[in-house]
Amino acid sequence: MKNLNVPVREEVSANNQAIFDNLKSSLGFVPNLYAAMAHSETALERYLTFQGGKTSLSxxxxxxxxxxxxxxxxxxxxxxxxxxxxxxxxxxxxxxxxxxxxxxxxxxxxxxxxxxxxxxxxxxxxxxxxxxxxxxxxxxxxxxxxxxxxxxxxxxxxxxxxxxxxxxxxxxxxxx
CATH class of the missing domain: 1.20.1290.10 (AhpD-like)
Structure with missing residues (x-):
């Protein structure tokens, strides 16, 4: 199986570049798995919104x-x-x-x-x-x-x- 590469900031859309910047600011880096999602124009933003949603769990x-x-x-x-x-x-x-x-x-x-x-x-x-x-x-x-x-x-x-x-x-x- 061919592995997905981990795109760098310059290889992703402007929207994903902004998300990379926010991740770098908040986490100190862009985790490779998040970066891999940026192959899609919409997946990373959609996932982060989903992941950050409210929950009853601590x-x-x-x-x-x-x-x-x-x-x-x-x-x-x-x-x-x-x-x-x-x-x-x-x-x-x-x-x-x-x-x-x-x-x-x-x-x-x-x-x-x-x-x-x-x-x-x-x-x-x-x-x-x-x-x-x-x-x-x-x-x-x-x-x-x-x-x-x-x-x-x-x-x-x-x-x-x-x-x-x-x-x-x-x-x-x-x-x-």
């Missing part, structure tokens, strides 16, 4: 979902990116490994991770036990929808990297 909960979904989809880029982001959101190395494996010591976070993994691996055909446990931990129907949307967000990037194999520009996450 940043920590979103990272827990991102970690387990990226592991379930064998995406080394996203495992690496979300290991770094997970640390920025308060997880330590041991917790990140546990999340990637599908568990957490906190019972509420554990229910979230279990259902996210179940939804991802089984393509929405989840176990009733995981669903009941999710609700028993205080989550509601709106939270479930937000988990599904978060999974969709991460699947987009997991699939893009698994297809493109662009270079990982985050500290490489440990293999499990």
């Amino acid at each position: 940043n920590k909960e979103k990272e827990a979902v991102n970690l387990v979904v990226s592991q379930s989809n064998n995406c080394r880029y996203c495992q690496s990116a979300h290991t770094a982001l997970g640390k920025m959101n308060g997880f330590n190395d041991e917790e990140i490994i546990a999340l990637r494996k599908g568990s957490a010591s906190d019972s509420k976070l554990n229910a979230l991770v279990k259902i996210a993994q179940d939804i991802t691996v089984n393509k929405g055909n989840i176990s009733q036990t995981n669903l009941e446990n999710f609700y028993a931990q205080g989550y509601n129907h709106g939270n479930l929808i937000d988990v599904i949307v978060q999974i969709g967000d991460k699947i987009i990037m997991n699939y893009l990297h698994n297809l493109s194999q662009v270079a990982i520009d985050f500290p490489l996450a440990d293999e499990l």
Whole structure:
């Protein structure tokens, strides 16, 4: 398979150049996976709007979902990116490994991770036990929808990297 290249600023549209400038300003660099999206005139802006949308999930909960979904989809880029982001959101190395494996010591976070993994691996055909446990931990129907949307967000990037194999520009996450 021919890998997608990572376009530089001068190789993308004016709209995507402005997005690159904003990313560089806010993150300090343009992540390769975002840059690869700039092959499309509209995908990067559309994705960033989707990714930045409001949700009932906390940043920590979103990272827990991102970690387990990226592991379930064998995406080394996203495992690496979300290991770094997970640390920025308060997880330590041991917790990140546990999340990637599908568990957490906190019972509420554990229910979230279990259902996210179940939804991802089984393509929405989840176990009733995981669903009941999710609700028993205080989550509601709106939270479930937000988990599904978060999974969709991460699947987009997991699939893009698994297809493109662009270079990982985050500290490489440990293999499990």
